[in-house]
Amino acid sequence: MKELKIQPIKNGTVIDHITPGNALKVLKILKIPENVSDSIVSAVMNVESKRGRKDIVKIENRELKASEVDKIALIAPNATINIIRDYEVAEKHHVVVPDEIVGIVKCANPNCISNSKEPIQPRFIVKSREPLRIKCFYCERELEDISSGLM
Amino acid sequence: MNFKGRDIVSIKDLTEEEILHILDIAEGMVPIARGEEKSNLLEGNIMASLFFEPSTRTRLSFEAAMKRLGGNVIGFARPGATSIQKGESLADTIRTAESYCDVIVMRHPQEGSARMAAEFASVPIINGGDGAGHHPTQCLLDLFTIKKEKGDIGKNKVALVGDLKYGRTVHSLAYALAMFKAEMVFVAPEQLQMPSEVVEECKAMGATISFETDLEKAVEDADVLYVTRIQKERFPDPEEYNKVVGIYKVDKKLLENAKKGIIVMHPLPRVYEIAPEIDNTEYASYFRQAFNGVPVRMAILALVLGGIK
Numbered sequence A: 001m002k003e004l005k006i007q008p009i010k011n012g013t014v015i016d017h018i019t020p021g022n023a024l025k026v027l028k029i030l031k032i033p034e035n036v037s038d039s040i041v042s043a044v045m046n047v048e049s050k051r052g053r054k055d056i057v058k059i060e061n062r063e064l065k066a067s068e069v070d071k072i073a074l075i076a077p078n079a080t081i082n083i084i085r086d087y088e089v090a091e092k093h094h095v096v097v098p099d100e101i102v103g104i105v106k107c108a109n110p111n112c113i114s115n116s117k118e119p120i121q122p123r124f125i126v127k128s129r130e131p132l133r134i135k136c137f138y139c140e141r142e143l144e145d146i147s148s149g150l151m
Numbered sequence B: 001m002n003f004k005g006r007d008i009v010s011i012k013d014l015t016e017e018e019i020l021h022i023l024d025i026a027e028g029m030v031p032i033a034r035g036e037e038k039s040n041l042l043e044g045n046i047m048a049s050l051f052f053e054p055s056t057r058t059r060l061s062f063e064a065a066m067k068r069l070g071g072n073v074i075g076f077a078r079p080g081a082t083s084i085q086k087g088e089s090l091a092d093t094i095r096t097a098e099s100y101c102d103v104i105v106m107r108h109p110q111e112g113s114a115r116m117a118a119e120f121a122s123v124p125i126i127n128g129g130d131g132a133g134h135h136p137t138q139c140l141l142d143l144f145t146i147k148k149e150k151g152d153i154g155k156n157k158v159a160l161v162g163d164l165k166y167g168r169t170v171h172s173l174a175y176a177l178a179m180f181k182a183e184m185v186f187v188a189p190e191q192l193q194m195p196s197e198v199v200e201e202c203k204a205m206g207a208t209i210s211f212e213t214d215l216e217k218a219v220e221d222a223d224v225l226y227v228t229r230i231q232k233e234r235f236p237d238p239e240e241y242n243k244v245v246g247i248y249k250v251d252k253k254l255l256e257n258a259k260k261g262i263i264v265m266h267p268l269p270r271v272y273e274i275a276p277e278i279d280n281t282e283y284a285s286y287f288r289q290a291f292n293g294v295p296v297r298m299a300i301l302a303l304v305l306g307g308i309k
């Protein structure tokens, strides 16, 4: 626990190894602060670690849903989701970027069919994982700024 | 190779081998397209021609193609009189139309519309242009024209001229030419050059690519001159537009220094970029190119409807 810069939490989630600078985007995905009741949320940015610099987000009394984890993968592909129960890491998941990303980010092309009133969900194909590059299944344009396309 | 039931949304959905097969079938369709021979290959089949955006060549040549093969055509040429005006989604229009026909040809102003239609329809969708997106049958008829007039596709140096940035046909064409390992020179003013994404993709496929701003230089060793229209609305300053339009004018004088046997192609409609004095010379390939839309579309229809393997 040498790494800890903040108070340990009893139950909750630690999102570790977030791409440096993206902690606030992770909070945005998790709809924080709107979605927190009285639990403590802390974000640490740009800390040194064995694998280079990283951001960390810790949320008390909340275990993340799979759909939220999928979104985090898009902006922090190396993140780990650590579920804390009774002060211990009870579960550790590595986020995975799926081959297809459906209903998570919107296409930036205003003339794309996925941005009109059609009964479809935005859908992206992963072109490369490192760096993460995704392209719209419909109009085939690459989404340059993935985090700003988050729904 | 099985084409029956397949959608033709993007040229990228086809392999080199499949493209050559389509072009071979198209070659055999030429006498029927000219009306010299009769055919009832697609008798009893109905093509729905759904044009949400106006078009002359694409729509007419598709309809001619279907009728030359003995098939029937239903559809509309503009969305004005349809339920789209009442706010119906494209998905619903497609699901309704497909119950009346065996194949759908569509043009729609939004990118990705044909891809979406293909998800909803069980009949084949042929993309006749989706906004700034794809126009695969134009690309195929361009390849057909090059092959027919120059004997081969890959052995040529093709100069793509004009609006390479926004032009919907040139991106697909560049990609397809790269597939055949043709040499390409992109002739355009700086602000209308080929997007780097397309250039990268073509290079990755092994194409030799160069850039040129001077059309006179480019014609010296090009085998094919593929000219596109520069649209005035792309330029904020009309002065800038006038400069560029003047530079990229193909006339007799320009072609005096051209490589022997050069052909001039254009997806049409042309405005100023090709002088009418070229029309009756051996260089002018663009009207033959427009005609080639018929046999190529006949081949595509016959293949996806299973009339031919």
Ligand SMILES: Nc1ncnc2c1ncn2[C@@H]1O[C@H](COP(=O)(O)OP(=O)(O)OP(=O)(O)O)[C@@H](O)[C@H]1O
Binding pocket: A001, A003, A004, A007, A008, A009, A010, A014, A016, A056, A058, A080, A082, A084, A087, A088, A089, A092
């Ligand atoms: N009770 C706790 N309260 C707050 N943070 C915790 C708690 N327990 C662990 N953490 C933090 O959760 C993260 C994962 O903890 P773990 O003990 O698995 O670290 P690790 O072995 O370094 O894992 P990794 O290899 O994924 O970096 C670390 O950032 C750690 O500081």
Ligand SMILES: [Mg+2]
Binding pocket: A049
């Ligand atoms: Mg660690």
Ligand SMILES: [Zn+2]
Binding pocket: A107, A108, A109, A112, A113, A114, A136, A137, A138, A139, A140, A141, B112
């Ligand atoms: Zn799109």
